[in-house]
Structures are given as C-alpha cells and as structure tokens.
Amino acid sequence: RPWNFSAGPAALAPEVLAQAQRELLDWRGTGVSVMEVSHRGRDFMAMAEETEQDLRALMGIPDSYTVLFLQGGATQHFAQLAMNLAGPEDRADYVVTGHWSQKAVQEAMPYVNARVAASTEADGFRSVPTQFEVDPQAAYLHFTPNETIHGTEFHHLPESGDVPLVADMSSDILSRPLDVSKFGMIYAGAQKNIGPSGLVLLIVRDDLLRRPGRPMADIFRYARHAERDSMLNTPNTWGWYLAGLTFQWIAAQGGLEAIGARNQAKADALYAAIDGSGGFYTNTIDPTARSRMNVPFRLHDEALDATFLQASAEAGLMALKGHRALGGMRASIYNAMPMQGVQALIDFMGDFARRHG
Numbered sequence: 001r002p003w004n005f006s007a008g009p010a011a012l013a014p015e016v017l018a019q020a021q022r023e024l025l026d027w028r029g030t031g032v033s034v035m036e037v038s039h040r041g042r043d044f045m046a047m048a049e050e051t052e053q054d055l056r057a058l059m060g061i062p063d064s065y066t067v068l069f070l071q072g073g074a075t076q077h078f079a080q081l082a083m084n085l086a087g088p089e090d091r092a093d094y095v096v097t098g099h100w101s102q103k104a105v106q107e108a109m110p111y112v113n114a115r116v117a118a119s120t121e122a123d124g125f126r127s128v129p130t131q132f133e134v135d136p137q138a139a140y141l142h143f144t145p146n147e148t149i150h151g152t153e154f155h156h157l158p159e160s161g162d163v164p165l166v167a168d169m170s171s172d173i174l175s176r177p178l179d180v181s182k183f184g185m186i187y188a189g190a191q192k193n194i195g196p197s198g199l200v201l202l203i204v205r206d207d208l209l210r211r212p213g214r215p216m217a218d219i220f221r222y223a224r225h226a227e228r229d230s231m232l233n234t235p236n237t238w239g240w241y242l243a244g245l246t247f248q249w250i251a252a253q254g255g256l257e258a259i260g261a262r263n264q265a266k267a268d269a270l271y272a273a274i275d276g277s278g279g280f281y282t283n284t285i286d287p288t289a290r291s292r293m294n295v296p297f298r299l300h301d302e303a304l305d306a307t308f309l310q311a312s313a314e315a316g317l318m319a320l321k322g323h324r325a326l327g328g329m330r331a332s333i334y335n336a337m338p339m340q341g342v343q344a345l346i347d348f349m350g351d352f353a354r355r356h357g
C-alpha cells in the first residue's frame with residue numbers, strides 16, 4: 001500500500017483496517033456485518049458503550065461531559081452549535097486563523113451575533129494569535145486548534161476567562177494529550193484521526209448541553225441526542241464501529257502520550273528536512289505555530305510541481321498535492337502515518353532536490 005498523505009478522508013491504521021476486514025462478514029458471531037445489525041440490538045449497544053468508555057479513558061473525559069456520535073460533518077455543526085449554545089439575542093466570539101475557522105463563523109452568522117475576536121488574516125494566516133479581546137458576555141469563544149489547509153496549529157489555549165471555549169478539532173483530535181476540562185465543547189469530523197467520514201464526535205460540558213439555545217427541531221438539539229444516547233435516529237453504525245477500533249488501536253500504541261510524542265517526532269523531522277533543504281523547499285508558517293498534522297510546503301520553482309507530484313506518486317507517496325486554494329504541496333501526517341512513511345517522504349524529497357536543484 002502507498003504512504004497516504006491525504007488531508008482527509010485520510011489513512012487509517014492498517015491494524016484497524018485488517019480487523020475490520022476480518023470481521024466484515026461475521027461481526028461478533030452474529031453471522032452478518034456490523035452494518036447489518038440493529039443499532040438498538042444488544043451487540044451494537046454493547047459496542048457503542050465500550051467505544052464511549054474507551055474514548056473517555058483515552059482522553060480523560062470528566063463525568064460532567066457528554067459524548068455524542070452524530071452526523072452531518074463538522075460543517076453542519078458550525079451552524080448547529082450556534083443554534084444550541086446561543087439564544088436568539090446572544091453574541092459569540094470567533095478566532096479566525098484560516099479557511100475552516102472562517103467557514104465556522106460564516107455558517108454561525110444566521111444563528112448568533114458572531115464577532116471576530118482575533119484574526120491572523122493580515123499575515124496571510126501564517127501564525128496564531130496570542131492576544132484575545134474576548135467579550136465577557138459572549139456565549140462562547142470558538143477556535144480551530146489546527147487549520148488543516150493553512151497548516152497552523154495552536155500550541156497554547158486562547159485565554160477566554162469564564163467564556164466557554166468551543167474547539168473544532170477535526171484535524172487534531174487524539175493527536176496528543178489534552179485537558180478536556182479546559183473546554184466547553186470539542187467537536188470533530190471523524191475522517192482524519194478517528195475513522196470514516198460521515199461521523200462527528202462531540203464532547204459537550206453538561207451545563208452547555210442544558211442551554212435553551214433557540215427554537216429548533218429536535219433533530220438539531222444536542223440535548224435530545226444526549227437523552228437518546230446518540231440514537232435519536234439511526235446513527236452511522238459503520239463509522240461508530242471503526243471509531244471504536246481506532247480508539248483501541250490508540251490505546252495499544254501507548255495512549256495519547258505515546259501518540260503525541262510520535263507525532264511531534266514526525267513533524268520535527270519533516271520540518272527539519274524542509275528548513276535544511278537550502279531553499280529548495282519552503283514552509284513560511286511562523287515556527288511557533290506550525291501544525292504537527294498538516295505540513296504545507298512549496299518547491300523553489302513551481303514549474304517543478306507536476307514532476308514532483310508524478311515522481312512522488314511513482315515512489316509510493318500518495319496525495320501530496322496542496323489544497324487548491326494555496327497550491328504547492330501538503331503532507332498530512334495524522335496518527336495513522338508512521339515515522340517510516342515520513343522518512344520515506346524525507347528521503348524522496350532529498351533525492352528529488354539533488355536531481356533537480
């Protein structure tokens with residue numbers, strides 16, 4: 001199999017895929033696949049409960065938080081979280097550090113009086129802010145800890161006082177240890193560090209879950225989903241199952257401490273190769289805000305881009321093309337990418353620079 005640097009849907013751990021393959025036709029002795037059993041049946045309910053407990057153990061999620069396995073992608077929750085966490089007259093603050101946080105504020109605007117409390121647009125989204133003027137009356141402060149396209153990451157938490165922090169962790173969840181108690185709500189589309197797309201994980205502090213929000217249909221209300229253990233309607237059973245396998249895999253790797261150390265080592269090695277290439281490759285993100293998950297880089301001459309992409313694909317390095325908004329290259333190195341894959345990329349880049357420098 002190639003080394004898959006896709007930003008998402010992204011590579012899953014081979015052990016997870018192999019287990020899913022082994023169980024595909026006969027899951028837990030049912031004689032059918034997990035996709036073919038009732039979500040309200042004993043087997044699925046038991047698996048769902050184990051999966052939540054495994055996640056709680058991995059992340060150290062306090063009892064005062066509810067875990068939900070929903071649908072709609074992170075994008076739907078840009079709007080839905082505003083409907084749930086803010087009343088019709090409420091204000092909310094947003095930190096804008098790139099494409100996804102910009103989308104989050106736009107999608108919330110029909111439902112909350114959203115204000116940009118800090119932005120790094122002026123420097124082309126090459127850094128993350130360190131100063132915040134948070135409205136103490138804001139219903140929440142939203143930020144995107146890792147900007148998947150721009151390749152920036154917060155390595156500190158925004159200071160929000162008593163205003164609850166809401167984080168879109170789609171591209172950095174489970175990538176290192178995290179103090180969940182510092183957040184009001186965490187949410188993440190599954191398709192990078194959790195499992196297949198179509199599943200969204202939410203971790204919500206119970207006092208926020210009880211907020212009245214605005215009038216809305218039950219299907220949008222987080223509290224209704226919580227009352228029904230994320231089974232208000234038919235959940236994404238396949239995604240839920242694969243998330244469970246991934247949580248077990250992370251635990252088997254040594255948990256978030258071990259995963260975090262490995263992710264840091266991978267990112268350090270790749271940035272060192274870029275910075276040490278004598279200008280053949282560049283990454284212009286503020287070094288204190290570089291992402292450990294998504295590493296965008298450019299070649300010194302963009303006329304070489306197509307050759308680089310073709311040669312890298314032939315060398316078994318898949319999906320290195322940068323996002324269409326930014327061009328260049330991007331290597332996404334989520335949890336499932338081992339150091340061996342990153343080293344294969346580094347070796348290829350060195351060799352390519354020698355041949356074309």
Ligand code: PLP
Pocket residue numbers: 008072073074075076100144146147148149168169170171189190
């Ligand atoms: N937020 C971030 C940080 C992302 O990287 C993405 C990309 O998948 C999204 C939100 C959008 O997620 P979805 O496609 O699940 O709506």
